[in-house]
Each structure stands twice: as C-alpha cells, then as structure tokens.
Amino acid sequence: MKRSGLRRFLLRTLFVATAGLLACAGAGTASAQPTSLIAKVVVIGVPGLTWHDVQASPELTALVNQSHVGSITVKSAGPNTCPVDGWLTISAGTRAWGSVLGQPCAQLPAVTDGKIADWQTYVDRQAQHHTGAPLGRLGQAGYPMCGFGPGAAVALARTDGTVNNWWPQFDQQRLASNQCRDAIIDAGAMPPREGREEARRKVAELVAQARAADGWVLLVGVAQELANAHQEPLVAMQLPPDDGPRWLTSDSTRRPGLIQLTDVTATILRGREAPTVDPAGAETAGPLDGTPIGFDGDRHTDAAAVIEDRLDTNQRFEQPRPMLVAVSMTILVAELLALAWFWFTRSPRARRTFNFTLLTQGGFFIAVFLSTATVWWRWPAPGFSLYCVVLGISALFAVLTQVFLKSYAFLGIALAAYAILLVDGVLGTPLQFGSMFTDGPVIGGRFYGFGNSTFATLAVAALVVAGWAAQKLIDKSRVQAALAVLAIGGAAIVVDGRPGWGTDFGGIIALTPAVLLMAWLTWRGSITFRALIGVGVAGVLAVTAVAFLDYLRPADERSHFGTFFARLLDGDVSDVLIRKLQMALAFFNGPAGWAMLVGVVLAMLATVLPGRVPFPAYRSFYTSLPMIRPTLLALSTCGLVGMLLNDAGVALPAIMTGFAAPLLVAHLITAEQPSTVSPESHLVQESKSVD
Known part of the structure; x- marks a missing residue:
C-alpha cells in the first residue's frame, strides 16, 4: 500500500x-416477603433525603439498626425527578412526567374542594411525552387509604383528580383509626441548605409517630428536592424489621440494598387487583413497573458500617x-x-x-x-x-x-x-x-x-x-x-x-x-x-x-x-x-x-x-x-x-x-x-x- x-x-x-x-x-433473585406485609403500610415520603442526612442525624442513625435498609432510585419519565414527578409516579405505578422541561421544580398543586388543581395538565403531559403512565391507579384501587400532606394528595388522587380521606397536615389519631387501611405521608422536601438539620429531626419524629399506629412503616426519598440537585440513590428504610434487619430489595431490581420508586406502589397494592377502568370508562390499569418490596441478604447490626456501605455505593x-x-x-x-x-x-x-x-x-x-x-x-x-x-x-x-x-x-x-x-x-x-x-x-x-x-x-x-x-x-x-x-x-x-x-x-x-x-x-x-x-x-x-x-x-x-x-x-x-x-x-x-x-x-x-x-x-x-x-x-x-x-x-x-x-x-x-x-x-x- x-x-x-x-x-x-x-x-x-x-x-x-x-x-x-x-x-x-x-x-435477579426473588426477594423474601415480610410476613407482616398484610398489616397496615405507612409510606413516609421525603424528597431529597440522602444517606448523608442519615449520617449527620443521630435520630435517623438510630433507626438504621431498627430497619431493613437500602437505597431507592427515584428516576421518573422526565430528565429530572421533582417532587411532583415522584408523587405522580407513585400514583401511576409506572414512571410519570410531572415537571416542565427546563424549569425549576414547581410547588405541588393545591387541593381545592377535594380535587387536585390542574390535574388534567398532568394527564395531558403523559400523553405529550408518551409515558403511558395511568395517573390515578393507586387512588382507584378501591380500598381505604389515607393521605397527609400535598404530595400524598397527588399520589392518592383518582383518575379524575379527586381525592378522599386526605388531610393537609399529619394527624396521628386519624392514622391509627380504622378508616386508614394504608397511608401515605408527605414529610416535605429537605431544604437544600438552611434548616436541613431541623428537617431531619422532624422526619425522625414523624417515623416515631407513624410507628405508634402499628403497621409497616416505609421511609423513602421520593424525589430530588431541586431540579438541579445532585443525583444519587436516596434513603429507603422499612421498620420494624421482620426476622432481623436486612437489606431491602425487589424483583424489579434483583439487587440487595436497592429498590426503585415504582416498587412503592406495588408494595401498597401488594397483589390486590385495581379496577381496569374508572366509572367514567377511563383506562387506569396496565403492567406495574415495580414489584413488592422485600428483604434479602445477611443481617446488619452496625449502623456506622451500613451508612458507610451506602455512601460507598453512591460513589459506585x-x-x-x-x-x-x-x-x-x-x-x-x-x-x-x-x-x-x-x-x-x-x-x-x-x-x-x-x-x-x-x-x-x-x-x-x-x-x-x-x-x-x-x-x-x-x-x-x-x-x-x-x-x-x-x-x-x-x-x-x-x-x-x-x-x-x-x-x-x-x-x-x-x-x-x-x-x-x-x-x-x-x-x-x-x-x-x-x-x-x-x-x-x-x-x-x-x-x-x-x-x-x-x-x-x-x-x-x-x-x-x-x-x-x-x-x-x-x-x-x-x-x-x-x-x-x-x-x-x-x-x-x-x-x-x-x-x-x-x-x-x-x-x-x-x-x-x-x-x-x-x-x-x-x-x-x-x-x-x-x-x-x-x-x-x-x-x-x-x-x-x-x-x-x-x-x-x-x-x-x-x-x-x-x-x-x-x-x-x-x-x-x-x-x-x-x-x-x-x-x-x-x-x-x-x-x-x-x-x-x-x-x-x-x-x-x-x-x-x-x-x-x-x-x-x-x-x-x-x-x-x-x-x-x-x-x-x-x-x-x-x-x-x-x-x-x-x-x-x-x-x-x-x-x-x-x-x-x-x-x-x-x-x-x-x-x-x-x-x-x-x-x-x-x-x-x-x-x-x-x-
């Protein structure tokens, strides 16, 4: 040549x-299912809750040895998972798109006369971005669930945007009542800087109050607090632990110590059949992206070692x-x-x-x-x-x-x-x-x-x-x-x-x-x-x-x-x-x-x-x-x-x-x-x- x-x-x-x-x-491997899963499930969602927060908070650190633990990925259908994206994803059981592309995270929608403001806008956004997310699936499930806080209203809204058994603030007595078969609590997004320490204490107090109502408490990060927040898997804890504290997992990830946001919906529904259509004929059902959360692996009894492992995993x-x-x-x-x-x-x-x-x-x-x-x-x-x-x-x-x-x-x-x-x-x-x-x-x-x-x-x-x-x-x-x-x-x-x-x-x-x-x-x-x-x-x-x-x-x-x-x-x-x-x-x-x-x-x-x-x-x-x-x-x-x-x-x-x-x-x-x-x-x- x-x-x-x-x-x-x-x-x-x-x-x-x-x-x-x-x-x-x-x-993957199939996850073990806790025997207490038939009890009340209380989901406490905290946008932006990281393992650095757990490390910095004695109250949250104390929960580690009392919980099955892991990390949760909060990826939604859009490029960012703002709080509204996370709560809509829980509503649909599949990845949803709630925020506006290229704009900061907006405030969660208000509830007026028992209906989510601008609900149709979120429904139209799913069609616009071809997510296929059936908003309202969880709220349409047809059995008693309670919600506290604006994020819980979004998660529990029905297909038409209406919401029942919802209150703007957490009420411990209502949570313990028979009208709350399961519950979702919005603990509010973690502040980016000032006030974060106080927010950590409030989260730990809320967990203690929810535990007093008995049941199965699931503390999870449900979104990033800001559209441009540092991306990392967030905190997931389930307490009280069944058969000793272990690593959370699900069949959707097949990885000990890792679950995804759509697993939360599957865990609440846990095998119950939601209606395929609402009374007006709107389609709500389809395959869930997640699977019920379980636990796997060896027991852990050293909070410091668990936290270090989670921080190392974030680096990975x-x-x-x-x-x-x-x-x-x-x-x-x-x-x-x-x-x-x-x-x-x-x-x-x-x-x-x-x-x-x-x-x-x-x-x-x-x-x-x-x-x-x-x-x-x-x-x-x-x-x-x-x-x-x-x-x-x-x-x-x-x-x-x-x-x-x-x-x-x-x-x-x-x-x-x-x-x-x-x-x-x-x-x-x-x-x-x-x-x-x-x-x-x-x-x-x-x-x-x-x-x-x-x-x-x-x-x-x-x-x-x-x-x-x-x-x-x-x-x-x-x-x-x-x-x-x-x-x-x-x-x-x-x-x-x-x-x-x-x-x-x-x-x-x-x-x-x-x-x-x-x-x-x-x-x-x-x-x-x-x-x-x-x-x-x-x-x-x-x-x-x-x-x-x-x-x-x-x-x-x-x-x-x-x-x-x-x-x-x-x-x-x-x-x-x-x-x-x-x-x-x-x-x-x-x-x-x-x-x-x-x-x-x-x-x-x-x-x-x-x-x-x-x-x-x-x-x-x-x-x-x-x-x-x-x-x-x-x-x-x-x-x-x-x-x-x-x-x-x-x-x-x-x-x-x-x-x-x-x-x-x-x-x-x-x-x-x-x-x-x-x-x-x-x-x-x-x-x-x-x-």
Whole structure:
C-alpha cells in the first residue's frame, strides 16, 4: 500500500473507531416477603433525603439498626425527578412526567374542594411525552387509604383528580383509626441548605409517630428536592424489621440494598387487583413497573458500617459516567498523538506505539467490566481510582496481547471479552452493574441484565471468535465450521437473551440474524434472497418464542421479554415504541450523532463493497481468508438491525465499530512490516499465516 493510501485508511478507520469510543461516553433473585406485609403500610415520603442526612442525624442513625435498609432510585419519565414527578409516579405505578422541561421544580398543586388543581395538565403531559403512565391507579384501587400532606394528595388522587380521606397536615389519631387501611405521608422536601438539620429531626419524629399506629412503616426519598440537585440513590428504610434487619430489595431490581420508586406502589397494592377502568370508562390499569418490596441478604447490626456501605455505593453509581468520558478522551488523545508520530516518522517504535494505543482501546472494552472486581469505590478518591484502574487494565491487555500474541492480538482481546461476558451473564451480571457500561440507578437504567454497550461488546467478541474458529475448520469441513459458528454465536445469544442472565430483548433481535447469516455463509459460501428472508424469519421466530415462554410465567416473575409480550397482546405498546424511537432519534440532536452515523455507514459499506475501498491492504485482507467476509458481513448485519430496532439507535453500531475497528487496524499495522517487499504481498502472506 502506498504511504498516502495507508494514511487515509488509518485516518478514516480511526474516525469510525473514535465514533464508537465517543458513543460509549454518551451512550435477579426473588426477594423474601415480610410476613407482616398484610398489616397496615405507612409510606413516609421525603424528597431529597440522602444517606448523608442519615449520617449527620443521630435520630435517623438510630433507626438504621431498627430497619431493613437500602437505597431507592427515584428516576421518573422526565430528565429530572421533582417532587411532583415522584408523587405522580407513585400514583401511576409506572414512571410519570410531572415537571416542565427546563424549569425549576414547581410547588405541588393545591387541593381545592377535594380535587387536585390542574390535574388534567398532568394527564395531558403523559400523553405529550408518551409515558403511558395511568395517573390515578393507586387512588382507584378501591380500598381505604389515607393521605397527609400535598404530595400524598397527588399520589392518592383518582383518575379524575379527586381525592378522599386526605388531610393537609399529619394527624396521628386519624392514622391509627380504622378508616386508614394504608397511608401515605408527605414529610416535605429537605431544604437544600438552611434548616436541613431541623428537617431531619422532624422526619425522625414523624417515623416515631407513624410507628405508634402499628403497621409497616416505609421511609423513602421520593424525589430530588431541586431540579438541579445532585443525583444519587436516596434513603429507603422499612421498620420494624421482620426476622432481623436486612437489606431491602425487589424483583424489579434483583439487587440487595436497592429498590426503585415504582416498587412503592406495588408494595401498597401488594397483589390486590385495581379496577381496569374508572366509572367514567377511563383506562387506569396496565403492567406495574415495580414489584413488592422485600428483604434479602445477611443481617446488619452496625449502623456506622451500613451508612458507610451506602455512601460507598453512591460513589459506585455516580462516578462511572464522568470517568467514562475522561478515559475515552485520554485514549483518543493518545491515539491521535501516536498516529501523528507514526505518520511523520514511520519508525518501528512509532508503529509499535500506535499499535499499542489501538489495542488499548480494544482492552478498554474489557476493563470497564473487570474494574468492578477491584471494588474501586472503596478506595481513596474513588473517581480517580476508577480512572486509573480502567486505563491500567486496558493498557495491560494491550501489552500482553502485543507481546505474546503479536498478529493474533485482536483474537486475544476478543476471546477475553467473550469469555468474561459469558461468565458475567450466567452469574447475573455482577461485573456490569455499576460499571461504565450501564446507566445504573441514578439514570434509572438497567438494574440487571446486559445493556446496549455490553451487548455491543459481546456481539463483536462473539462474531470475531466464531469467525476465527470457523476459519480453523473450514478447510476440513464447511458443515463443522458452520456448526462452530452456531455454537459460539448461539452461546452468546442464550446468555444475552435468557431471562435472569442477560435479559436483553433488543440484543437477541440483532444478534440472532447475524449469527444465522454467518453460519449460512460459512456453510454455503453465498446466500440467495430467499435464504436471506428465511434467516430473517428464523430470527423473528426465535425471539418471539423466548418472549412467549417468558410471558407464560407469573406476572411478577416476568422479565422485559414477557412484559413486552403482554403489552403487545393488550395493544399497549404504542407509547413504549414511540419512547424508544425518540431515544434513538435523540442522538441526532447534535453533531456527535451525525458523526457516528457517518462513521457507521462508512464501516458498513467497507464490509459490503470491499472493492470500492481505496486501500489495497484492506482489499487483500478481505479476500485472503474465506471467513473474513462472513464475519464482517455478520458484524454489519448485527449493527444495522440493532440500529433500526433498538432504542440505542446509531450508538449501538458505533460502539461495535469502536471495539472492532481498532482491532482491525492494529492487525493491519502489525502485518505491514517495513521492508523492500511490497506491503501488499507481505500482508497477504501474513493474513494467510493466520490460518
């Protein structure tokens, strides 16, 4: 390859790889149920109540050893969870949107003549933002519940905005009366600064008064106190503890010590059937997003240790997103500097350095998971510790593969990613949870299973490993090679899609046709239009079968698959599909999304039309081995289907490109050795040696 051609190839490939790296920067177990759950449930909601408040308050600290404890994520449908968003979410049992985008949190609506002021405005807002939240579900439940405070009025309002058994101030005698089967108390938002200490004492006093009425008291943060408040999981306590103080959990999170806001509604309803329509015929029912709160894990009896654990956990959930940006930018800058050095000098040392930075980017897609095993959030300066750990593991993989595997470095990284993610999926994704590749509870993303970034990594790793394995067998038997593709790709599909493991509905939709296409091309060498249609139909049937089987399970045990299938049967998927489409299109609100799209299109065209790529080294590589074409076409198929049918949109194939492209360029850089022999002939010889 001519020097100018190689330079253009490196720049363009680095561009699409960078798009993937930037996309990364932008982009269970059943719980035990308390036997006392049949008793009165009193929910005390405190917007903005943090574990720092518990640490600073002797009264709240004293409650820790008397409670099942945990953290609660208060993500609602909108970008901020103001108090009205939190209370409306409890009303609907699904994430609702109450505040006005771009404005500070407003005061909670007044109650006039037994009706919430401007209630219809909140109902219309759900339709405007396609939340599908049935406001008034809890108030329509049809059994005695009492409310105290303005937030409780919002939570207990019926579908028409009217509210019964509600009082503007807390009344202990009314709470203890028979007319209050369950109760919701709005303790008021925590003041941002002045008066916070007094507010903490009032919360502790309110808990004591509620306990005197007997029952099951649930103290939870229900929202952030301000629209721009620091985002973190808030406090959740349930007292008195059943069978000793343990960690709160729910089947919606499948994580000890973590519940979500919609679990509060499910706990109050706890299996009771709410009417599907109100007397006027307005629809109120649909699947609950949450599940009843329970407890799990070992007993805890040390309040100080529990509080420290909760504060450490907050660090675990807050630091990954900003550190993802920092690590991505560090690797990108290093790649650009190394490329410039190699561009101008073409020295062996510059070549090795540039190759090292490319492999570091590949290693980054492993380090984001392995970093979780280091428990970095308990180290000094957790954010900086995470930054160093991820960079260190990324560089370590680059060094080891570059030194020991040389031209097979790409395979070493892909194989490591494949094996690690398979094991992580089977174990319930402990490495992904809280890593850079999951939104976590602060953002309200996945609490279990594989997210989009994790799936993109697994898909690339699985297809590359499958392609290499098939290449080793194809000369002996095309049938055996195709079976190897099905075995390796099938294992990834099973782990990615199985409920309780990867639980990734969108992922298997994209990966299944890619694996089937790759297996067919391995077996037959080419594919007809009829066979292509058959591959697509087979993929759809496989995904539908998984969703149907999950749907047959009890409603409170279903994963995303069964829940979506139930919505489909009920004709209740339009809002879900519109929201996912909006999420996919949101990437094009700025230049970064369009840049990712350009990079992805260029990468896909290079796999479909290799003869049009103006780089002899790539064209020689493409035709040097039988399995290169099927592997690259499978990668493009997976990325294209994922982009069209996944809420991640263009980010999914961009992340795949960000993982695959640097491995490809590193392989080509290693193969093109400076000598008197032409680069093209040397590359062909090196490519053939892989087999």
